[in-house]
Amino acid sequence: MLILHKNNNINGLMDADAIIIGGGACGLMCAVQAGFLGKKVIILEKAPQPGAKILISGGGRCNFTNLFASDEQFISQNKHFLKSAFMQWTVEDTISFFETYGITGKEKTLGQLFPEGKNAKDVVSVFTDLCRDLDQQIRCDANITEVNKTGQGYQVIYEKGGKTLQLETAKLVIATGGLPIPKMGATDFALRFAKKHSLNIVETAPALVPLTITGKDESWYAQLSGNAVFCEVSNEKISFEENLLFTHWGLSGPAVLQISSYWRPGEVINIDLLPRQNMTALINEERNNNGKTLLSTLFNRLYTRKFTEAMGKFLPVDKPVAALTKAEIELVHHTIHLFKVKPAGDKGYDKAEVMRGGIHTNELSSKTLACKKLPGVYFGGECVDVTGWLGGYNFQWAWASGYVIAQNI
Ligand code: FDA
Numbered sequence: 001m002l003i004l005h006k007n008n009n010i011n012g013l014m015d016a017d018a019i020i021i022g023g024g025a026c027g028l029m030c031a032v033q034a035g036f037l038g039k040k041v042i043i044l045e046k047a048p049q050p051g052a053k054i055l056i057s058g059g060g061r062c063n064f065t066n067l068f069a070s071d072e073q074f075i076s077q078n079k080h081f082l083k084s085a086f087m088q089w090t091v092e093d094t095i096s097f098f099e100t101y102g103i104t105g106k107e108k109t110l111g112q113l114f115p116e117g118k119n120a121k122d123v124v125s126v127f128t129d130l131c132r133d134l135d136q137q138i139r140c141d142a143n144i145t146e147v148n149k150t151g152q153g154y155q156v157i158y159e160k161g162g163k164t165l166q167l168e169t170a171k172l173v174i175a176t177g178g179l180p181i182p183k184m185g186a187t188d189f190a191l192r193f194a195k196k197h198s199l200n201i202v203e204t205a206p207a208l209v210p211l212t213i214t215g216k217d218e219s220w221y222a223q224l225s226g227n228a229v230f231c232e233v234s235n236e237k238i239s240f241e242e243n244l245l246f247t248h249w250g251l252s253g254p255a256v257l258q259i260s261s262y263w264r265p266g267e268v269i270n271i272d273l274l275p276r277q278n279m280t281a282l283i284n285e286e287r288n289n290n291g292k293t294l295l296s297t298l299f300n301r302l303y304t305r306k307f308t309e310a311m312g313k314f315l316p317v318d319k320p321v322a323a324l325t326k327a328e329i330e331l332v333h334h335t336i337h338l339f340k341v342k343p344a345g346d347k348g349y350d351k352a353e354v355m356r357g358g359i360h361t362n363e364l365s366s367k368t369l370a371c372k373k374l375p376g377v378y379f380g381g382e383c384v385d386v387t388g389w390l391g392g393y394n395f396q397w398a399w400a401s402g403y404v405i406a407q408n409i
Contacts, residue, residue, distance in 0.1 A: 023050030026381030029402030035134030178355025206352030291322025
């Protein structure tokens with residue numbers, strides 16, 4: 001059965017200025033900021049509760065922004081696109097917004113802010129409490145299946161409680177996120193909508209995602225599962241200095257998640273397993289101090305025992321440092337500072353933190369995030385081709401884009 005409601009008098013309760021599809025980080029911020037401006041919106045959210053990804057973010061603690069966020073930490077076909085949004089809604093705005101509602105940011109590392117003494121649940125509560133106080137409706141378990149263009153605007157068709165319902169609106173905000181974690185309700189709605197209306201899409205792929213190793217090397221990596229090494233991972237485009245984590249299927253940890261966003265199948269990544277230090281210098285120093293020291297003993301000061309053991313496959317770890325030949329020292333140096341890995345693939349959207357690519361920014365106004373070809377339609381958050389590094393950057397984009405759209409609907 002198709003039940004018709006007009007959004008200018010939904011159930012006789014309120015007028016609404018816009019419909020927001022997706023009650024995640026961007027949609028919730030948009031609803032709250034619109035409420036501050038006296039605008040009424042309705043959020044339609046597929047999941048049983050809003051903000052599901054906020055709840056699992058940062059291991060349930062929500063790394064809600066980054067002190068250093070700028071256009072430098074984002075991947076997009078147009079690197080400059082987000083500048084306007086980031087000027088309109090700054091990191092300081094995020095910090096003071098959350099402070100106003102009882103959440104103080106504490107820096108963990110590399111500018112990453114987490115709620116002090118609170119968690120991701122409290123972050124979501126800020127939005128749900130504000131939506132309640134501002135009379136912004138959040139309709140959960142509402143799966144949007146179709147949006148059609150009408151004379152005056154858009155007809156939004158959604159399924160809720162076994163019924164097919166419909167709303168009409170002049171302004172439509174698409175904040176349905178990306179493809180990661182399909183079991184949490186991620187959909188390709190934004191991409192399908194864009195295709196239907198012939199909008200350009202930048203090819204999408206999992207990003208901030210662990211990388212897999214298969215074939216003859218698999219067991220070498222598997223034996224190190226659970227071991228972490230501080231390193232610098234790099235390719236021709238970029239480098240990151242953070243921890244790398246070995247797993248039974250390949251590589252994870254922040255350093256690998258970061259480089260994964262810049263990695264393409266078939267490419268090799270370089271790993272410096274001793275950044276900021278010089279392996280040859282360490283060996284020579286040890287040769288001067290105590291030449292009888294085994295290379296394995298020297299390694300055990302730098303790495304886990306398991307790692308040292310595994311390195312025995314490539315290096316003469318059982319030799320005293322004084323007995324190492326020039327060629328062997330060079331081999332140790334080269335292996336430690338330029339360890340090359342050719343991942344077989346990535347762990348896909350099940351394990352990715354974000355989606356790379358999305359709605360091409362040339363379809364949108366950078367100032368308002370309005371779609372140039374579809375009057376009244378706005379795109380924000382992860383569905384747009386703006387992908388941040390690990391570390392709170394993606395939420396900063398989601399909050400900023402939600403804020404900007406709220407000013408313009
Ligand atoms: P978001 O995914 O938040 O919201 C989209 C909403 O739309 C969802 O609630 C979805 O159910 C709904 N939806 C989709 N299709 C629909 C349809 N057809 N009908 C109705 N509703 C629909 N970032 C960061 O900065 N710091 C961090 O700590 C983390 N941690 C983290 C951990 C993990 C495990 C993941 C997977 C991701 C992160 N992220 C992160 C990334 C961050 O969660 C992400 O960038 C933002 O949530 C994106 O906000 P959006 O509002 O765009 O999408």
